[in-house]
Amino acid sequence: MKIKSSLFIIRILSYLIDIVISFVLSLFLSKLLLGIHNIIETKIQMNNLEHNDDITDYSLFYSIVGLLFFYFIYYPLTEWKQNKIGKKIFNLKTISLKTNSVISLKQSYIKSLFLFTPIFLSFIVVLISVKIKYSDIQSEMSGTNMEIGFVFLIYLLFVCSFFTFFNKKSQTIHDRISNTIVIKISV
Numbered sequence: 002m003k004i005k006s007s008l009f010i011i012r013i014l015s016y017l018i019d020i021v022i023s024f025v026l027s028l029f030l031s032k033l034l035l036g037i038h039n040i041i042e043t044k045i046q047m048n049n050l051e052h053n054d055d056i057t058d059y060s061l062f063y064s065i066v067g068l069l070f071f072y073f074i075y076y077p078l079t080e081w082k083q084n085k086i087g088k089k090i091f092n093l094k095t096i097s098l099k100t101n102s103v104i105s106l107k108q109s110y111i112k113s114l115f116l117f118t119p120i121f122l123s124f125i126v127v128l129i130s131v132k133i134k135y136s137d138i139q140s141e142m143s144g145t146n147m148e149i150g151f152v153f154l155i156y157l158l159f160v161c162s163f164f165t166f167f168n169k170k171s172q173t174i175h176d177r178i179s180n181t182i183v184i185k186i187s188v
Contacts (some may be wrong), residue, residue: 009165011091012183018087020081023071028111031067035060082107092186104181112179 038059079085081104083094095112098105104112165171170182 009171010063011093011185012165012171015085015087015093018090019076019085022086023075026073026075027067029067030070030146031060031063033064034066038063039155072113076094077106077109077113078103080112081106088183092188093183094186095181095183098180098182104179108179108181112175112181115175116173 080095083103088094095104096102097108164174164177168177172178172182176182
């Protein structure tokens with residue numbers, strides 16, 4: 002079987018679709034958790050149960066929980082089961098170079114680890130810096146933290162993708178490390 006690697010631009014479009022869907026799911030999960038937390042907090046206050054008056058804003062915490070859900074559960078499992086909507090739209094499939102068949106769960110986690118670590122770190126840095134900027138503790142560091150977060154994003158978008166132009170199989174860094182390739186499926 003001859004393997005034809007997918008076009009780079011199609012992979013980017015597919016990836017953007019999957020990122021938007023994943024972001025919406027992560028946002029929904031974080032808002033759901035925050036809503037449940039607020040309901041419990043209100044019930045505690047209504048029942049005059051012992052409660053610490055030091056009210057903490059949990060939106061940052063639940064935003065990180067939503068990102069972790071995406072990072073450790075949604076993306077690796079949909080990649081492993083070949084159920085990513087963006088890839089389905091463009092008839093793309095990720096296969097193992099060892100077996101020329103569906104990737105293993107381990108390969109899926111390795112791929113997501115090297116793909117999303119820069120994104121995850123950048124979002125945490127940006128979330129924390131936005132939180133610092135708009136809290137009572139305004140800091141000059143918040144601008145610097147945002148810049149660091151955007152540097153991670155630039156790393157992801159340009160450096161990782163840049164490697165696709167230097168190999169015949171159009172593999173990114175995370176593809177090479179996980180020993181996978183994204184191919185176009187003939188319909």
